[in-house]
Amino acid sequence: MRWTDRLPSGPLAFLLVGATAAGVHYLVALVLHDLIGVPAGWANPLAFACAFPVSYLGHRSLTFKGIQVPHRQALPRFLSVALTSFVVNQLLLLALLRWTPVPFWLALGFTLVAVAVGTYLLSRFWAFAAQQQA
Numbered sequence: 001m002r003w004t005d006r007l008p009s010g011p012l013a014f015l016l017v018g019a020t021a022a023g024v025h026y027l028v029a030l031v032l033h034d035l036i037g038v039p040a041g042w043a044n045p046l047a048f049a050c051a052f053p054v055s056y057l058g059h060r061s062l063t064f065k066g067i068q069v070p071h072r073q074a075l076p077r078f079l080s081v082a083l084t085s086f087v088v089n090q091l092l093l094l095a096l097l098r099w100t101p102v103p104f105w106l107a108l109g110f111t112l113v114a115v116a117v118g119t120y121l122l123s124r125f126w127a128f129a130a131q132q133q134a
Contacts, residue, residue: 010063014120017058022112025051033104040097040104041090048086055082064128077127084122085115 029047032038038046056078060071089111096107 011120013062013065014059014123017055017063018116018120020058021051021055022116024054026108026112029108030105041094044090044093044108045086048082048089052079052082059123059128064124067128069128074128078123081119081122081127085119088118089115 025047027047028050029040029043032043032046033040056075059078060074092114093107093111096102096110097104100107102110
């Protein structure tokens with residue numbers, strides 16, 4: 001028995017892995033933006049790049065551990081899902097920063113939560129879904 005077999009899977013694991021990846025994203029973005037002075041438009045994608053491996057490996061190992069899909073299928077699909085989610089995140093973040101008085105830390109937190117549901121659904125039913133035989 002692997003140690004990951006004792007950890008939750010499914011929606012609870014998605015929440016835990018997603019929160020961990022979002023935490024990495026959020027903290028890296030805040031450090032880059034608030035402490036180093038990187039503009040929000042660059043801090044957010046750099047933070048995404050740091051959080052992506054946490055997300056993919058966590059979801060592959062925990063959330064969808066019962067689904068045996070090879071990396072050559074799951075990784076490009078999950079990357080597509082993550083990049084699509086990130087584009088929505090980036091557009092929403094930049095819109096909030098431009099047209100509202102909301103501070104960066106709050107706008108970023110809101111956008112990370114807002115795209116999570118779509119990411120789960122696309123991951124569950126496409127990225128980590130077994131291919132159907134014709």
